[in-house]
Amino acid sequence: MxxxxxxxxxxxxxxxxxxxxxxxxxxxxxxxxxxxxxxxxxxxxxxxxxxxxxxxxxxxxxxxxxxxxxxxxxxxxxxxxxxHIVSFNSSGVVAVADSEEITHRDVMRVIEAAKVVAIPTDRQIIHALPMEFIVDSCRGIKNPEGMAGKRLEVEVHIVTGRVxxxxxxxxxxxxxxxxxxxxxxxxxxxxxxxLTPDEQECGTVLIDIGGGTTDLAVFYEGSVLHTAVLPVGGDHFTHDLAYGLRIPFAEGERLKLLYSSQGDTGNELPVDKLQSILYPRGEEVFQLVEKELAKLDQSGIAPIQCVLTGGASQLRGLTDIAEEVLGLPVRIGTxxxxxxxxxxxxxxxxxxxxxxxxxxxxQGLAGEETSVEGPGLLEQIIERITRWFKDFIPTE
Ligand SMILES: Nc1ncnc2c1ncn2[C@@H]1O[C@H](COP(=O)(O)OP(=O)(O)OP(=O)(O)O)[C@@H](O)[C@H]1O
Ligand SMILES: [Mg+2]
Known part of the structure; x- marks a missing residue:
């Protein structure tokens, strides 16, 4: 190698x-x-x-x-x-093959078990991310390999996309x-x-604001608890400027970037006017984020800080709006x-x-020989699930 x-x-x-x-x-x-x-x-x-x-x-x-x-x-x-991305949590349970010690294979089996949920045929699993393992009712285990146990359970965060x-x-x-x-x-x-390792541990929401989407992920104790992709991004700020000022999109983009870099647009436009257009959109973005975070209420976990990233996170004043709406300390992450x-x-x-x-x-994927082929994408998933079933159902 x-x-x-x-x-x-x-x-x-x-x-x-x-x-x-x-x-x-x-x-x-x-x-x-x-x-x-x-x-x-x-x-x-x-x-x-x-x-x-x-x-x-x-x-x-x-x-x-x-x-x-x-x-x-x-x-x-x-x-x-x-x-088209839809994420949800699922759980799986298996009997440990050799109750003396949980092996890597048991861990893979229990994750596969959690993946066998009713997913519409037009969707495909992209990730199954373990949040915690439970060994004989003992919760909060991050890596059960090598432990003794009879019953292995897992809670996973499943991310699906439209095929x-x-x-x-x-x-x-x-x-x-x-x-x-x-x-x-x-x-x-x-x-x-x-995110720093510390941020991944103690409950952080990461918000990546791009041109067309705002992606978010919540980390707690090193695991992903929640993910979402919201269909709003930096381009919507530009559209608002273009619409509000009756100027072409490209001109709106130029003014937005100019304001972001120097805090005004020279003599072109009063800052108040610009801010009165950009502010409500910023508020809307973080209100949508807040709605997503409310879905975590059941789990009793709430992020204690927020990290903004993506090109549009550089918009002047956006961190202040985020702090105001979310009520969390906010930093920009590079x-x-x-x-x-x-x-x-x-x-x-x-x-x-x-x-x-x-x-x-x-993930150690660098050296692996697996690859995703376009038309075979679904077949690969089916093959994986069939393999899992073969492990469980005796063929003779
Ligand atoms: N300095 C800046 N100030 C404000 N906005 C900026 C700045 N630089 C880039 N942007 C905005 O960031 C957006 C692009 O961000 P990014 O490059 O992360 O998007 P993307 O990854 O291509 O899009 P997506 O992730 O939504 O598919 C554009 O709306 C652009 O106007
Ligand atoms: Mg992006």
Whole structure:
């Protein structure tokens, strides 16, 4: 096996497609060696609406990253988001095969058991993330491997996506001549790159505000408890300016960025006027987040802090609105714990792209030979479930 592995993350966003090439050292440390971005015109609210334009942007971003890294890319880890994502919690239980010791296989079996829930045929599981294991009624176990026990239970957070929406993403990547190694939920990737280990432990909501979507993930005791993708993002602020001031979208975007960088727009527009348009949209975004967080009430867990990331988190004054609406301390998060081209990637807009590389490296996916083929996507899932059933139901 080579000493260093190359992992490429592909963040196909509503505003930009971003390819990040990382080199993973023996200790798991990620060094970024190539970054390429291209404006994206083929997505709406995180979903592909134009294949050709998306393929072009993927090609442009990947070629730029390859040139920077001086290497060729053949396979990628792809981020997914969009309004088609639905997440929920589920649980599974199995009898431990050898009651002396819980093995890795028992852990895999119980996770598979939790995945066997009634999911509509037009949906597919993207992740089954263990929140806690329960061994013979003893709760709160993060890794039961090696423990003694008879009955193993798990609570998992399941993330599903609409099969056709996922297939369209896979199709675009394949048409760009790349193999899809795995699909990863975008907020999960952003969490990996942005949250400190401490933040992942003590109850944090991460909010990634992009161009077309706002993705959120709640972390507690190192596990993901809740994820959601809301169909509103930075572009809605621009639309409001364009509509309110009766100017073209591009002009609204220019004014928004100008205000963000210098706090006013020179003599072009009074600051009060600008803020009176941007503020209600900011309030709406965080009220939607608040509604999502209310779904956690049953579990008795409430986040104690908030981290904002994504390009639109840089909008001047947005952290203040977040603090006001959510009533939590808020900070802006940029990718951390990476080496390499840190000057280039030191922006919240790269949180997902960098996180895809780090997430894949952490899961040890770099060397695995599995890949997701477009038309075979469903078959793979069915095959996995069939394999699980074979483990349980004697064939003779
Ligand atoms: N300095 C800034 N101030 C305010 N807004 C900004 C700034 N920089 C970028 N944005 C906004 O951020 C948004 C793009 O963010 P990002 O690059 O994270 O989106 P994306 O990942 O392509 O989209 P999505 O994740 O929604 O699919 C745009 O709406 C853009 O106007
Ligand atoms: Mg994004």
């Amino acid at each position: 080579p000493e260093r592995e190359i992992i490429t993350g592909l963040d196909i966003g509503t505003s930009k497609v971003c390819a990040i090439i990382g080199e993973v050292g023996e200790s798991g440390q990620v060094n970024i060696i190539g970054v390429g971005t291209s404006p994206s015109h083929g997505l709406k609210k995180g979903m592909v609406v134009n294949l050709d334009k998306t393929v072009q942007a993927i090609n442009a971003a990947t070629r730029a990253a390859e040139r920077m890294a001086g290497t060729r890319v053949s396979s990628v880890f792809v981020g997914v988001a969009g309004g 056709t929406a996922l297939q369209n993403i896979v199709k675009c990547v394949q048409r760009a001549g790349l193999e899809v190694r795995d699909l990863i939920l975008q907020p999960l990737a952003s969490c990996t790159s942005v 990718p951390r714990a990476v080496g390499g081209l840190i000057d280039i990637i030191n922006s919240p807009a790269y949180a997902t792209g960098i996180g895809l590389v780090q997430y894949a490296a952490k």
